[in-house]
Amino acid sequence: MVHHLEEKLLIGNSQRGFRRGHSCLTNLLSFLDKVSSLVDSGNSIDVVFLDFVKAFDKVPPKRLLLKLESHGITSKVSQWLSEWLKEQMQRVCISCITSSWLDVLSGVPQGSVLGPILFLIYINNLDNGVKNWILKFADDTKIFSAVNNDLDRSVLQKDLDNLLRWAEEWQMLFNVLKCKVMHLGYKNHGYSYYMDGKQLDTAEEEKDLGIIISKDLKVSQQCKQAYAKASRMLGLINRSIKHKDRDILLSLYKSLVRPHLEYCIPAWSPHCVKDKELIERIQHRFTRMFPDLRRLPYLRRLQHLELWTLEERKVRADLIEIFKIIYRISSVSFDTFFKYNNYRATRGHSLKLTKKRASTDLRHHFFSERVINIWNSLDNRTVTSGSIDIFKGNLERLRQSKEIDLFVGN
Numbered sequence: 001m002v003h004h005l006e007e008k009l010l011i012g013n014s015q016r017g018f019r020r021g022h023s024c025l026t027n028l029l030s031f032l033d034k035v036s037s038l039v040d041s042g043n044s045i046d047v048v049f050l051d052f053v054k055a056f057d058k059v060p061p062k063r064l065l066l067k068l069e070s071h072g073i074t075s076k077v078s079q080w081l082s083e084w085l086k087e088q089m090q091r092v093c094i095s096c097i098t099s100s101w102l103d104v105l106s107g108v109p110q111g112s113v114l115g116p117i118l119f120l121i122y123i124n125n126l127d128n129g130v131k132n133w134i135l136k137f138a139d140d141t142k143i144f145s146a147v148n149n150d151l152d153r154s155v156l157q158k159d160l161d162n163l164l165r166w167a168e169e170w171q172m173l174f175n176v177l178k179c180k181v182m183h184l185g186y187k188n189h190g191y192s193y194y195m196d197g198k199q200l201d202t203a204e205e206e207k208d209l210g211i212i213i214s215k216d217l218k219v220s221q222q223c224k225q226a227y228a229k230a231s232r233m234l235g236l237i238n239r240s241i242k243h244k245d246r247d248i249l250l251s252l253y254k255s256l257v258r259p260h261l262e263y264c265i266p267a268w269s270p271h272c273v274k275d276k277e278l279i280e281r282i283q284h285r286f287t288r289m290f291p292d293l294r295r296l297p298y299l300r301r302l303q304h305l306e307l308w309t310l311e312e313r314k315v316r317a318d319l320i321e322i323f324k325i326i327y328r329i330s331s332v333s334f335d336t337f338f339k340y341n342n343y344r345a346t347r348g349h350s351l352k353l354t355k356k357r358a359s360t361d362l363r364h365h366f367f368s369e370r371v372i373n374i375w376n377s378l379d380n381r382t383v384t385s386g387s388i389d390i391f392k393g394n395l396e397r398l399r400q401s402k403e404i405d406l407f408v409g410n
Contacts, residue, residue, distance in 0.1 A: 001073060001117055010071050011120060014127050017138035018116040021331040024209040025321070027137045028267035029332055031144070031208075033368055034133060035184060036217060038146050040363035044185035046156060047144040047213075048193060049206050050163070051178035055139035056115065057107040059122050060171050061085045064108070067121050081114075126166055130159045137209055153191040164195055180206055182215050211268055217362055219268045223275040230260040230282045238289060246290065250305065253286050258310075265314055266321045271365040280310050308399075316395055318371045319378075323391050326351060326383075337368040341376075349380035 002020075005011050011019065016027040038045050052058070064085070068078055088104040108115040108122075119138060127134045132145035132155065143163070145156045167173050176195045180203035183190050193200045205214040205221055212222040234257050241249065261279055270276050287301035288294050302309060308316070324330035325337060341352040355372040358364040375383075382398060385391035 001077070001114075004072065005117075005121070008072065011124055012127065014134050015120055015124065015136045016331070017136065017140075018120060019331070021329065024137060024211075025264045025267060026330055026332050027135055028209060028211060028264055029321075029367060030336075031135055031142065032217070032267055032366065033337060035144065036363050036366045039185050039217065040358055040360050042185075042187075042359075043146040044148055044183070044188040045144055046147045046153075046188070046191060046193070047142055047182045047184065048156070048160065048200065049180045049182070049203070049208065050141040050143065051175045052139045052141075052167075053173050053175045055123075055172065056110050056119055058172055059108050059119060060106050063170060064118060064122050067124070068118075071121055071124070073121075081118075084114075122170070123172065126163065128166070129162045131155050132159050134159075140209060142208065147189070147191060153189075153193075157193055160193060160195055176200070182206055182213070184215055184217065209264070211264055219270050220272070220275055222268045223270050223278050226261050226263070227278050227282060230257050231285075233257050233260065234282060234286060244289060244291070246305070249286075249289060257282065257286065261310060262313065262317060265317050266367050269314055269318065269365075269367065269370070271361075271370075276311060283307070283310050312399070315374060316392075318367060319375060319395060320388065320391065321367070322371050322375055323383075323385070323388065329388070338372075348376065349378065349383045351383045352376045 006020070016022040016024075016030075035045055035047070061082075065078065065082055068074075068081065073081075085108075088109070089101045090104050091101045092099045108118045116138065123136070123139070126136070126141070130143065132143055134141065134143045143156070143159055145152060145159075147153050147156060164174065174195060176198050179195060179200050181193050181200045182203045182205075190202070203215075205212055207213075212225055214221055234253070237249070237252050237256065241252070261282060270279065283302075284298055287298065287305060287307075290301075290305075293301045293304055296304070299309075321330065322338075325332050325334050328334070339354045339356075341354045353372050353375060356369065358369055363369060379398070382391065382394040385394055
């Protein structure tokens with residue numbers, strides 16, 4: 001089914017969830033690249049974050065089968081899915097006490113392999129007729145537009161009306177009270193928008209795919225959230241582990257603490273000193289958990305533990321993402337983000353990129369701008385690596401030989 005959907009290009013480009021080459025990061029990068037570019041050009045942008053009511057549990061089975069047929073999934077596969085979806089039952093079990101069985105009248109089975117694929121098919125045509133930009137990650141949906149006048153505002157309102165009609169027709173209703181609008185840009189008029197006769201609430205910040213988006217597009221709140229989550233987990237480890245064995249602590253730190261600080265980091269990478277220091281503070285604390293290392297300077301402690309600074313890992317994550325984009329491993333469009341430097345007198349490798357002009361710090365420090373200098377400074381052996389793993393190994397080689405400074409351009 002997946003091969004059929006991808007080969008025939010049946011799933012719209014707006015859907016970034018549960019698909020090869022797509023992820024929360026590609027969704028956020030595409031969104032923030034467009035928004036930061038518009039703000040940098042002096043535009044005002046309105047973003048509407050939409051919320052379905054129990055999306056996966058509301059899919060009507062009979063209508064889902066109609067959608068499958070429209071996507072060319074028929075014959076025995078369709079019959080098998082029909083049998084699989086009907087006459088399902090569920091019950092609740094708490095402390096060995098169970099409720100009675102109840103029929104499941106709607107929804108796709110969550111926790112299954114087929115569930116996400118069926119859901120993507122069902123909401124695939126959600127954005128048919130929508131004029132403005134729309135991005136989806138499964139049921140997480142946002143629609144956004146430059147709104148510099150009343151005409152732009154009316155087009156966005158019509159798009160919301162179309163989405164509402166689709167939701168009513170296909171019995172996938174929006175929770176209007178949880179749908180929010182965010183006004184971005186220095187001269188934003190703050191227009192009002194309505195769904196189902198109700199005015200949407202205005203949000204100063206909103207969590208999108210686990211990342212806090214603020215109306216000024218600054219990342220301080222996201223840094224505080226990442227720090228708080230990592231700090232709680234580090235404290236739990238410190239209290240729970242009595243024997244501070246190096247290998248155990250390193251394993252726990254890398255699997256339970258550091259991911260909070262690096263989740264989708266290319267999309268929200270901090271550039272202010274106070275934010276960088278806040279994030280790095282977690283690793284400072286971790287390295288002091290080893291009694292024999294406490295008196296050593298921070299960088300010496302990292303050498304003993306064979307760790308990179310979090311700032312270096314942030315740059316490393318940027319380089320890995322640009323490698324994926326250039327070699328089409330990621331779904332992010334290269335032409336949208338970058339442009340090759342075709343000036344033949346340029347020294348170095350053949351994949352050098354041109355740096356665009358930015359008017360604001362916001363745009364200057366965004367992913368597609370800040371990675372140019374460091375990428376252009378790599379050697380040809382590294383940028384032509386045959387795989388991501390080889391590319392990572394070459395970055396380690398350059399760092400150890402000090403042929404490259406992982407702070408260039410930051």
